[in-house]
Amino acid sequence: MAPDRRREAIVAATVAVARRKGLATTTVRDVAAEMGTSSGLIHHYFASMDDVLAAAFEVVASQDLELSARLMSAAASPVEALRIFFETYTPADKDWAFQLWLDAWAEAARRPAVQATSRRLNLEWQALLERTIEDGVGAGAFLCPDPGGAAWRILSLLDGLALQVVAHGTTISRTDVVAWSTAAAERELGLMAGALR
Amino acid sequence: MAPDRRREAIVAATVAVARRKGLATTTVRDVAAEMGTSSGLIHHYFASMDDVLAAAFEVVASQDLELSARLMSAAASPVEALRIFFETYTPADKDWAFQLWLDAWAEAARRPAVQATSRRLNLEWQALLERTIEDGVGAGAFLCPDPGGAAWRILSLLDGLALQVVAHGTTISRTDVVAWSTAAAERELGLMAGALR
DNA sequence: GCGGCTATTGGACGCGTGCGCAATATCGTC
């Protein structure tokens, strides 16, 4: 198999395993078994397991980011773009992609490559949201003195709420997450209550 | 050694190791070595490693909770109590206690006892904050139609921002966390901008 | 001093871990 294709196949297999087991417990042998090949092959293409996991996380997380960005850029208005943001970002119960984020944040302390990838993608999410807010302010739809800070607040609120849903299951519901985070965003951007529902 | 004391010693040793290595990578043998005893002893007192880790996390997290609760109950006003809340909750760089929370949230999917403990303590934090907000509304200091939801929003925002500091280090600073979360809380509770600084 | 109870030891058991390397299979090129 061509080197580029093989690399992609390894990453794809890693994603498949991580989807089932989580990032933290995915091993070299799991990935090899998933592809039906040997474990040595993985080390022929990647210097360490850290790099493999980082590449797999990168694929999943950047796919979600691009999907949201694409849908948001096609929105008719900044308010509509924000609505799409909340709809696509909020995870369901047992959301495997968000569980990957939880694993990545925790593993960041132990795996340098995972930390770098996680940090970079978090920054990209924040930048996407910041641009959307700035567009809205420019168009007169939002009132916000600090788009950068507001983006961090909205994103972090969403992360914090989503974390409760995914890690603890029953504490709060997906409905609460959407209602509560949109309510905070409306206050943050000077919108009428319910403008984002 | 008396059974009760031994149990406490095991938990204390687990905390000491987890402080260094994180929850996720703390092993039976680490704990035994920390106490200078054998690994078999740990299983004489705990049914599984899951239980040991949950007990250790419980000690650390509930200590922080009790400290905050004590300081807040001694506050002169609801505003002052809230100020103390933000001051004590916001983690520093490389905050080992908050790294334990990150580990617990991620490990929750794999370790039932850890999940139960993490969920319970998260709920207690939310309840503490909700009571504080209700007190403030009763005293006429806050304006808030939904203290329960507001408590979840403030807590989750803080978790989400703190997560960036601890997991990624350089994306945002502790100063930003305090400034941004107090700004959101002021909006949330009908306070003047800067009332919580 | 003795018997019994239990805290504690130390290691076995069966896995699983990342990593590295010699041997082999499978190509495209001449």
Next chain:
DNA sequence: GACGATATTGCGCACGCGTCCAATAGCCGC
């Protein structure tokens, strides 16, 4: 059809893991 390059194998190495258990040590009431 032979050659050389390289993708791929299969296994070894040196650990580390949670769990369990027979054997021992040390203390208590008698």
